[in-house]
Amino acid sequence: MKIEFQGLTKQYDQEHVVLKPMDFSDDIHTLAIIGPSGGGKSTLLRILGGLLLPTSGQVSVGGEELPTDERALQKYRQGLGFVFQQGGLFRHLSAMENITLPLEQVHGYTKQEAARRAEELLERFGLGADGRKKPSELSGGQQQRVAIARAVAARPRLLLLDEPTSALDPEYTNEVLDVIHELKNEGMDFVIVTHEMGFARHACEKVAFLCEGSLLEYGDSASLFVHPKTRQLERFLSRLLEWNVSE
Amino acid sequence: MKLRRKLFFVQENGKANRLGACLNFVLVMGLFVAVFWLSLGAINVHLEFGFLGRFWLRIWDGFWMTIEISAASLILSLLIGILSAAGCGSPLLFVRYFFRIYVKFIRGTPLIMQIYLFFYIVGTAWGVENRFAAGVIILSTFEGAYISEIIRGSLLSLEESQLEAARAVGFTRRQTLRYVILPQLVARTLPALTGQFASIIKDSSLLSMIAVIELTQTIREITAVNFRMFECYLLLGMLYLCLTLPISFVSKWLERRFQYEN
Known part of the structure; x- marks a missing residue:
């Protein structure tokens, strides 16, 4: 999936600049965006997802340019899947309904088709028995797996995940990462904002390092983690390793 | 032990x-x-309820009138409440202040003062002579301010993440309203609205001040003839409880039914 942006910036007011001018162009399958908190990672992902408009610059995903008017944006978003950090499931609907409702209302599935697709996904993600439960009755890990199921249900061209495990207990983190890894093996392209460096390094082909609103490094995950070029990335990685159990 | x-x-x-x-x-x-x-x-009082039998038709009429006024007021106050909740958040300053001042004024003053003010000044000036209509309008204006706050509170408690998720799955504005905002709003407001209905029923008793012949006014008239205050007011309390208790059970049930919210 070709992702491109030129002169992309985002700022809320004169002092509050979230993304400094940024250029990028590459064909990616799996990309991890890493970096310190407040560096603009989630903002960039939201712009890619059509949930936030950039202040300036051009963005295109898979050759489709990010539109600016609401109606075209709706269409643009329909082709993508988005998973939030938490609270992304509709609280008043069951796990099953969370998946079927967008399929029926947005993608034109019939009731039966939507139900079949939802059942198939829930079963595959180990949630076969939980379809009728409301989000509040599910564990954090289960909620995120339902959220991923909903995001991929309509077979989007790109999946965007915004720190899908950072609100989870460690025991639930792996079950969610396993699901994403499985999707990768099936050929699903995704961009993930994550603090899970092990996942970024081993499960994502490319990594982008975002710091204070600038794209400081980008490259193959295999080399980026071993040979950081900037002091900021070096420091960021060494801080993460400070309390690492294996060191 | x-x-x-x-x-x-x-x-x-x-x-x-x-x-x-x-x-x-x-x-x-x-x-x-x-x-x-x-x-x-x-105080040497012996209760004797037998005489009430003679008045049962009037009591029934009053009881029924209370139900009618309350039901009509519920509908009208709900409309006013929705309008006011929307108005309080309007980007137009005139509309915003209009509804905010309305809510502050109504919630800050006693109903009995509003009844006199509206009925004798506004009602007379604008020719609202039908006491039933006047009663419903006054009561609805009063309760509408409270319902407005209930709805506004629920609207404010809708999380941004739910609206963002709705956009992310590709919902249009209309679909977001229908499938996300309205169901969550109903779940949050329904228990409180049901409770408010019980308040409407009780508050309707004050309309007896402008001689609307509802339940309280009927009982007042009966006591004016035979001075049996204790029996009459005991019965009055029981009749109001017959209306408000089931409602409070329904409200509790609704609260449990929508518990996923908490």
């Missing part, structure tokens, strides 16, 4: 033991009746 804990204390699961609940309910009711009975004895 164990039995005493079971019968007189809330259990570890936060609920009451069934037998304990019955026993304590009877004890509390007994206490109320005893205090009342002793008080009546102290």
Whole structure:
């Protein structure tokens, strides 16, 4: 999936600049965006997802340019899947309904088709028995797996995940990462904002390092983690390793 | 010791033991009746309800009128409440201030003052002579301010993440309103709205001040003839309870039904 942006910036007011001018162009399958908190990672992902408009610059995903008017944006978003950090499931609907409702209302599935697709996904993600439960009755890990199921249900061209495990207990983190890894093996392209460096390094082909609103490094995950070029990335990685159990 | 804990204390699961609940309910009711009975004895009053039979038709009419006024007011106040909740958040300053001042004024002043003010000044000036219509308008204006706050509170408590998720799955504005905002709003407001209906029923009694012949006014008229205040007002209380108690049960049930919200 070709992702491109030129002169992309985002700022809320004169002092509050979230993304400094940024250029990028590459064909990616799996990309991890890493970096310190407040560096603009989630903002960039939201712009890619059509949930936030950039202040300036051009963005295109898979050759489709990010539109600016609401109606075209709706269409643009329909082709993508988005998973939030938490609270992304509709609280008043069951796990099953969370998946079927967008399929029926947005993608034109019939009731039966939507139900079949939802059942198939829930079963595959180990949630076969939980379809009728409301989000509040599910564990954090289960909620995120339902959220991923909903995001991929309509077979989007790109999946965007915004720190899908950072609100989870460690025991639930792996079950969610396993699901994403499985999707990768099936050929699903995704961009993930994550603090899970092990996942970024081993499960994502490319990594982008975002710091204070600038794209400081980008490259193959295999080399980026071993040979950081900037002091900021070096420091960021060494801080993460400070309390690492294996060191 | 164990039995005493079971019968007189809330259990570890936060609920009451069934037998304990019955026993304590009877004890509390007994206490109320005893205090009342002793008080009546102290002032030498003997209750005699037999005479009420002669008035049952009038009481029934008053009772029915209370239900009609309350039902009509519920609908009108709901409309006013929705309009006002939307108006309070309007980007137009005039509209925003209009509804905010309305809510502040109504909630900050007693209903009885509003009844006099509206009926004798505004009502007379604008020719609202039908007392039923005037009663419903006044009561709805009053309750609408409270309903407005209930709805506004629910709207404010809708999380941004739910709206963002709706956009992310590709919903249009209309779909977001229909499939996300409205169901969550209904779930949050319905228990409180049901409770407000009980308030409407009780507050409608004040319309007796402008001689709307509802339940309270009927009882006042009956006591004016035979001076049997105690029997009449006891009956009045019971009749209001017949209306408000079931509503409070429905409100509690709705609260449990939509518990996923918490």
